[in-house]
Amino acid sequence: MKSTTVLTPCPNYIGGDWLTVSDVATTPVHNPSTGDIIAETPMCTPQHVEAAVNAAHAAYPGWWETPPTERARIFFKFKMLLEENFEALAQMVTREHGKTLVESRGDVRRGIEMVEFACGIPSLLMGDILENVARGIDCDAMRQPLGVCVGITPFNFPAMVPLWMYPVALVCGNTFVLKPSEKVPLTAIRIAELLEQSGLPKGVLNIVHGGRDCVDALLKHPKVKAISFVGSTPVAKQIFEIGTKHGKRVQSNGGAKNYILLMPDADVENSVRGVTEAAFGCAGERCMAGSTAIVVGDAAKTVLPTLAEVTRKIQVGPTDRSPQPHMGPVITKQHRDRVCELVDAGIKEGAKVLADGRNVKVDSAPNGFFVGATLLDEVQSSMTVMREEIFGPVLSVMRMDDLNQAIEVANRSAFGNGASIFTRSGKAAREFKHRVKAGMVGINIGVPASMPWFPFNGWDDSFFGDLHMQGKEGVQFFTQLKVTTSRWFSYGEGDIWHREGNR
Numbered sequence: 001m002k003s004t005t006v007l008t009p010c011p012n013y014i015g016g017d018w019l020t021v022s023d024v025a026t027t028p029v030h031n032p033s034t035g036d037i038i039a040e041t042p043m044c045t046p047q048h049v050e051a052a053v054n055a056a057h058a059a060y061p062g063w064w065e066t067p068p069t070e071r072a073r074i075f076f077k078f079k080m081l082l083e084e085n086f087e088a089l090a091q092m093v094t095r096e097h098g099k100t101l102v103e104s105r106g107d108v109r110r111g112i113e114m115v116e117f118a119c120g121i122p123s124l125l126m127g128d129i130l131e132n133v134a135r136g137i138d139c140d141a142m143r144q145p146l147g148v149c150v151g152i153t154p155f156n157f158p159a160m161v162p163l164w165m166y167p168v169a170l171v172c173g174n175t176f177v178l179k180p181s182e183k184v185p186l187t188a189i190r191i192a193e194l195l196e197q198s199g200l201p202k203g204v205l206n207i208v209h210g211g212r213d214c215v216d217a218l219l220k221h222p223k224v225k226a227i228s229f230v231g232s233t234p235v236a237k238q239i240f241e242i243g244t245k246h247g248k249r250v251q252s253n254g255g256a257k258n259y260i261l262l263m264p265d266a267d268v269e270n271s272v273r274g275v276t277e278a279a280f281g282c283a284g285e286r287c288m289a290g291s292t293a294i295v296v297g298d299a300a301k302t303v304l305p306t307l308a309e310v311t312r313k314i315q316v317g318p319t320d321r322s323p324q325p326h327m328g329p330v331i332t333k334q335h336r337d338r339v340c341e342l343v344d345a346g347i348k349e350g351a352k353v354l355a356d357g358r359n360v361k362v363d364s365a366p367n368g369f370f371v372g373a374t375l376l377d378e379v380q381s382s383m384t385v386m387r388e389e390i391f392g393p394v395l396s397v398m399r400m401d402d403l404n405q406a407i408e409v410a411n412r413s414a415f416g417n418g419a420s421i422f423t424r425s426g427k428a429a430r431e432f433k434h435r436v437k438a439g440m441v442g443i444n445i446g447v448p449a450s451m452p453w454f455p456f457n458g459w460d461d462s463f464f465g466d467l468h469m470q471g472k473e474g475v476q477f478f479t480q481l482k483v484t485t486s487r488w489f490s491y492g493e494g495d496i497w498h499r500e501g502n503r
């Protein structure tokens with residue numbers, strides 16, 4: 001049943017105040033397991049953006065002067081509060097996103113690891129020095145913050161993706177405006193409350209909710225120095241183009257279509273587990289989802305039958321209660337319909353269905369946005385399902401004769417986020433790693449997602465920009481180098497070095 005309660009729109013967080021926005025249109029936030037509306041997101045205007053950016057700009061001088069050790073101490077406290085609220089946060093992710101509790105715990109855990117990384121900022125910010133670049137002249141390079149930075153995030157990792165961005169930006173000395181996904185604003189708000197409780201000064205982090213109008217105003221605002229974006233490829237490209245045109249530093253992560261190669265010698269149990277987790281984990285709503293399995297040679301006989309059998313057994317259901325299903329719903333009814341339409345198109349274009357999740361019935365939650373795990377076989381590169389990012393629980397299977405052919409097919413993709421291989425052969429794995437055109441490579445790993453210490457390294461249409469998020473590149477993105485060359489002349493006083501005996 002749909003909720004009939006009138007919901008107060010989610011508040012903006014500006015200059016340390018939680019502000020209800022009443023005079024704008026709103027977007028409903030659903031519990032995808034039930035279809036109920038659980039919150040409303042205000043679609044803010046350029047005026048709200050102006051207030052948020054001005055608050056961040058006003059807080060910047062004081063925050064920049066705060067020593068990195070003091071900034072880090074706030075994030076140590078933040079990490080503690082995140083741990084204390086870990087389970088509640090995971091439940092919140094499940095409620096507004098629909099992923100299973102285990103998956104939500106992973107979402108929160110990966111986010112906390114970014115905070116842990118950010119706590120090391122005094123070491124990460126240290127510069128370089130070379131004494132005597134010429135006689136009596138020294139040269140040093142140090143990192144300084146940029147100013148007001150902006151983060152625009154997608155729906156699929158409500159905790160982790162915002163935490164890829166602002167912990168690092170803030171410990172580097174920047175201030176920040178976050179524009180969370182309008183589909184999942186609640187976790188972002190709760191996490192910001194915890195950061196506020198950790199002692200973050202007012203205005204250092206700000207949140208403004210909305211869609212395109214809001215984003216456009218952020219991209220063009222003269223006081224904004226850098227934009228960090230994660231979302232679909234068409235929007236990522238547009239963000240990069242508009243942001244850079246307006247003189248901003250931009251890192252823009254886009255969508256993906258990730259290939260998993262199953263070699264004839266692959267361990268059946270481990271590779272089927274790896275592929276099904278990659279394809280159907282988080283209902284396929286991951287930029288690192290393994291959406292295409294290429295079965296090479298006899299893998300069609302050794303691995304594919306088990307893959308089909310395991311896929312058919314995946315139970316889909318509501319995640320906001322016990323017992324937990326294997327897989328939850330997708331984010332909205334519209335998205336469920338789109339995923340099913342893409343599967344229809346695939347079948348019309350010649351794919352064979354080995355598991356069909358289009359008409360799945362979930363009696364315990366009849367209004368949830370469910371699609372069952374779907375397996376399409378004999379898929380060709382020319383089909384719609386291969387050209388579009390489906391972002392749902394659909395695994396396409398292509399059949400190839402050998403490793404060379406499989407790598408060539410994978411390399412034809414316009415995307416370049418991730419690619420994996422399952423094999424017992426070190427030689428095949430090395431060949432794959434060397435030649436495949438993707439920035440994140442898995443060897444006997446289904447989802448080679450990045451850890452905080454390494455960059456999230458998309459290539460081609462999966463990333464627009466230069467410096468990636470996370471790892472040292474993340475610190476470089478949110479700072480600028482200042483190189484100083486210095487010489488000190490002697491005015492006679494205390495020039496002990498040139499006195500007799502000191503040479």
Ligand code: NAD
Binds near residue numbers: 155216232254458462
């Ligand atoms: P999306 O592109 O629809 O939205 C992302 C953000 O951009 C949201 O905050 C949204 O409000 C805003 N937005 C949407 N349309 C806009 C427009 N026309 N102009 C300006 N802003 C706009 O993405 P989504 O559906 O929320 O998330 C799923 C996508 O994100 C998938 O394509 C997935 O692959 C990708 N993703 C990529 C990564 C990565 O690291 N490469 C990680 C997670 C998700």
